[in-house]
Amino acid sequence: MVVFPKSLSPKHVLKLLKSEKNLRKAFALFDSATRHPGYAHSAVVFHHILRRLAEARMVTHVGQVVELIRSQECKCDEDVALSVIKTYGKNSMPDRALDVFRRMREVFGCEPGIRSYNSLLSAFVEAEQWDKVESLFAYIATVGLAPNLQTYNVLIKMACKKKQFEKAKELLDWMWKEGLKPDVYSYSTVINDLAKGGNLEDALKVFDEMTERGVAPDVTCYNILIDGSLKKRDHNKATELWERLLEDSSVYPNVKTHNIMISGLSKCGRIDDCLKIWERMKQNEREIDLFTYSSLIHALCGVGSVDQAESVFKELVESKVFVDVVTYNTMLDGFCRCGKTKKGLELWRIMEEKNSVNVVSYNILIKGLLEYGKIDEATMIWRLMPAKGYAADNRTYGVFIHGLCVNGHVNKALEVIREVQSKGGRVDVYAYSSVIDRLCKERRLEEASDLVKEISKLGVELNSHVCNALIGGLIRDSRLGDASFFLREMGKNGCGPTVVSYNILIDGLCKAGKFGEASAFVKEMLENGLKPDLRTYSSLLDGLCKDRKTELAHALWHQSLQSGLEPDVRMHNILIHGLCSVGKLDDAVNAVASMEHRNCVANLVTYNTLMDGFCKVGDINRATVIWGYMYKIGLQPDIISYNIILKGLCMCRRVSYAIEFFDDALNHGISPTVVTWNILVSAVVNH
Numbered sequence: 001m002v003v004f005p006k007s008l009s010p011k012h013v014l015k016l017l018k019s020e021k022n023l024r025k026a027f028a029l030f031d032s033a034t035r036h037p038g039y040a041h042s043a044v045v046f047h048h049i050l051r052r053l054a055e056a057r058m059v060t061h062v063g064q065v066v067e068l069i070r071s072q073e074c075k076c077d078e079d080v081a082l083s084v085i086k087t088y089g090k091n092s093m094p095d096r097a098l099d100v101f102r103r104m105r106e107v108f109g110c111e112p113g114i115r116s117y118n119s120l121l122s123a124f125v126e127a128e129q130w131d132k133v134e135s136l137f138a139y140i141a142t143v144g145l146a147p148n149l150q151t152y153n154v155l156i157k158m159a160c161k162k163k164q165f166e167k168a169k170e171l172l173d174w175m176w177k178e179g180l181k182p183d184v185y186s187y188s189t190v191i192n193d194l195a196k197g198g199n200l201e202d203a204l205k206v207f208d209e210m211t212e213r214g215v216a217p218d219v220t221c222y223n224i225l226i227d228g229s230l231k232k233r234d235h236n237k238a239t240e241l242w243e244r245l246l247e248d249s250s251v252y253p254n255v256k257t258h259n260i261m262i263s264g265l266s267k268c269g270r271i272d273d274c275l276k277i278w279e280r281m282k283q284n285e286r287e288i289d290l291f292t293y294s295s296l297i298h299a300l301c302g303v304g305s306v307d308q309a310e311s312v313f314k315e316l317v318e319s320k321v322f323v324d325v326v327t328y329n330t331m332l333d334g335f336c337r338c339g340k341t342k343k344g345l346e347l348w349r350i351m352e353e354k355n356s357v358n359v360v361s362y363n364i365l366i367k368g369l370l371e372y373g374k375i376d377e378a379t380m381i382w383r384l385m386p387a388k389g390y391a392a393d394n395r396t397y398g399v400f401i402h403g404l405c406v407n408g409h410v411n412k413a414l415e416v417i418r419e420v421q422s423k424g425g426r427v428d429v430y431a432y433s434s435v436i437d438r439l440c441k442e443r444r445l446e447e448a449s450d451l452v453k454e455i456s457k458l459g460v461e462l463n464s465h466v467c468n469a470l471i472g473g474l475i476r477d478s479r480l481g482d483a484s485f486f487l488r489e490m491g492k493n494g495c496g497p498t499v500v501s502y503n504i505l506i507d508g509l510c511k512a513g514k515f516g517e518a519s520a521f522v523k524e525m526l527e528n529g530l531k532p533d534l535r536t537y538s539s540l541l542d543g544l545c546k547d548r549k550t551e552l553a554h555a556l557w558h559q560s561l562q563s564g565l566e567p568d569v570r571m572h573n574i575l576i577h578g579l580c581s582v583g584k585l586d587d588a589v590n591a592v593a594s595m596e597h598r599n600c601v602a603n604l605v606t607y608n609t610l611m612d613g614f615c616k617v618g619d620i621n622r623a624t625v626i627w628g629y630m631y632k633i634g635l636q637p638d639i640i641s642y643n644i645i646l647k648g649l650c651m652c653r654r655v656s657y658a659i660e661f662f663d664d665a666l667n668h669g670i671s672p673t674v675v676t677w678n679i680l681v682s683a684v685v686n687h
Contacts, residue, residue: 002029010042017048023056034068041068043076047083054087062087066100066107075109082119089123094132097123114145121154125161133158149175153186160193165202168193176213184210188221195228200237203228216250223257230264238264239273255287259295266299274299278312288319294327301334309334310343325356329364336368344368345377357388363395370403378403392420394428401431405438413438429455433465440473448473462495468504475508483508484517499525503535510543518543532563538571545578553578566598573605580613588613604630608641615648623648639665643675650683658683 002016013033020026030049033039046069053061066084069076081104088097101120104112117140124132137155140147152175159168168190175182187210194203207225210217222245229238242261245253258281262274278296281288293316300309313331316323328351335344348365351357362385369378382400385392392400397420404413413435417427432455439448448470455462467490474483487505490497502525509518518540522532537560544553557575560567567575572595579588588610595602607630614623627645630637642665649658662680665672 002032004033004036004039008033008036008039010040010045013039013041014045014048017045017052023052023058026052027058027061040072041074043074043080046074046076047080050080050083050087054083054090057091059087059091059093063096070103070107073109078104078108078110078113078116081108081110081112082115085116085119085123089119089126092127094120094123094127094129114140114148114151117145118148118150118154121151122157125154125158128161130158130162149180149183149186152180153183153189156186157189160189163193163197165190165194165197165199169206182215184215184218184221187215188218188224191221192224195224198232200225200228200232200234204237217248219245219251219254219257222248222251222253223260226257227260227264230260230268233268235265235268235270235273253286255289255292258286259289259291262292262299263295266295266302269303271299271303271305275308288321290316290321290324290327293319293321294324294330297327297334298330301330301337304338306334306338306340323354323356325351325358325361328354328356329358329361332361333364333368336364336371339372341369341372341374341377352388357390359385359390359393359396362390362392363399366396367399367403370400370407373407375404375407375409392425394426394431397425397427398431398434401427402434405434408438410435410438410442410444426458426460429460429463429466432460433463433469436466437469437473440469440476443473443477445470445473445477445479456493462490462493464495464498464501467493467495467497468501471501471504475504478512480505480508480512480514480517484521487521496528497530499530499533499536502530503533503539506536507539510539511546513543513547515540515543515547515549534565534568534571537565537567538574541571541578542574545574545581548578548582550578550582550584567600569595569600569603569606572600572602573609576606577609580609580616583613583617585610585613585617585619604635604638604641607635608638608644611641611648612644615644615651618652620648620652620654636668637670639670639673639676642670643673643679646676646679650679655683 005012013030016029016033017026020029027049030041030045034041046065050062050065053059053065062084069080081100084100085097088094088100097120100107101112101116104110104116117136121133121136124130124136133155137147137151140151152171156168156171159165159171172182172186172190175186187206190206191203191210194200194206203225207217207221210221222241226238226241226245229235229241238261242253242257245251245257258277261277265271265273265277274296278292280286281292293312296312297309297316300306300312309331313327316327328347332344332347332351335341335347344365348357348361351361362381366378366381369375369381378400382392382396385396397416401413401416404410404416417431417435420427432451436448436451439445439451452462452466452470455466467486471483471487474480474486483505487497487501490501502521506518506521509515509521522536522540525532525536537556541553541556541560544550544556553575557567560571572591576588576591579585579591592602592606592610595606607626611623611626614620614626623645627637627641630641642661645661646658649655649661658680662672662676665676
């Protein structure tokens, strides 16, 4: 506690306040001085403490200081009152600002000037009290004050906040005509709000007008436009503005500019450009803050350049810049994503030493360890959480339970759920969906079904992931009736079936040859307002083709086209395979030709299917023509392609040519399979 001299002066108090960097201690000192016998604060002391309270947003203490000024009858100039009005305005307290404005003579002993009116106008704009802005602006003229540049800047800000950009630009033009030269703030307000609203093109026009009229843009203007360009993924425009900034002799990029460039370019995938800016910063000995380091580390980890990210991280540590938990987590995530779990655990130990660990850190590490099968290590970290005073959140439960299920430890996942429930915790539906999906894959359908019922009883709202997993499991177990029943019951459980739900069921029914039931569910989809997608049509088409019902398949194909769907390569391949299987090779060739008109590129499966079709009807010549065309367009045949041609040649008793193709496969580094050897051995034996 500070011991004051008996005779305490405001000058001495001001000196003490300035030397105390901790605001709470400074305010306590101010409070102690207030109670000192025979002492009264000066206007300068009041102004100092009010400014500091405003900077720290300690608004509750501002009212106390104002009342102290009034009770001590300290005559202050307009600057002291302004600091209070601005503080209330910035903290969305316009009524308090208005009250201080009205009592300026009573409290501060001064009359409000145009600056006070401007500050009150600004407070109303911040609170979006538009009527009060207009009333106060009209009132200014009645008290004999002339609006100045700052007044109109407030009006420009109001127009921008109301998205009235044309009005804001008209105000700028009017100011020029009236001789009130708009400043950089006038223009940057319009530029900022246009850019934030996505009107980047208009923002750039205002920026160009600004420079044409001789108003020099500051770095903030450049930062706004560069940031807006990068958010629109227009790295070319951002780079153009960056170059323009570097050429502008009146302004220099600051640390925020560099951070915007590095962060934005990384999101556009321009990592090399990020590194160039990083190197430029270091060469020019520019200030590099935590955000710069963190942005670059995040960018490098995002593209898998973890070694480079680690180098930057080491520079950060050596720079003595404080490393926050977010940056530690970014580096930890980078190590975990690329499987460097050992380095991840080493970093984890450092994070614990530095007390820079949070729940997100645990989630990242547990997820990373489980993705690479480190079950014991992940379990150890999971067990550490409560011991270290951290409570797992839904994300933690989901990550741990999902990871256990993916690694085949569904029983352990169930134990975790029971453990969480026994402690009064709740597991969300996404964690349950992982367990149900795994139980279904292991054909433990009764347990999966019971768990779905349990979820409903616990009040956890079901989602399509859980329901779809169970439908898929029932279908894999050939329980189509149960799957159909469950889908129709989904709505009663608060989770209506989605297109994916119907697709899973329709696909299962088609594979079982139950086209009538499949069609009934398509009709039900439409009645429920769901539109069949490519997968729906592909499943139906595949089923019809496998059942050799090519006429119906063709009709369905045309129906899908009429519905506005653009068939993908998979759907084309299903149709082509179906046509080939019934010997309709000319139709299959036409289907391949039509792909080009639909901007759908045929793949290796397409050409393999066609070659196989021709080989089966003994037309090896057309099959080899397709082979040659594949090479021409740059498709490399695989072992399936070779097996098709080998079988076709051998069926036509052209074994010597088959041996040449076999040698060609070996020369291209393609290893023969059991099928390959069977074809050749059979041909040689029967030759």
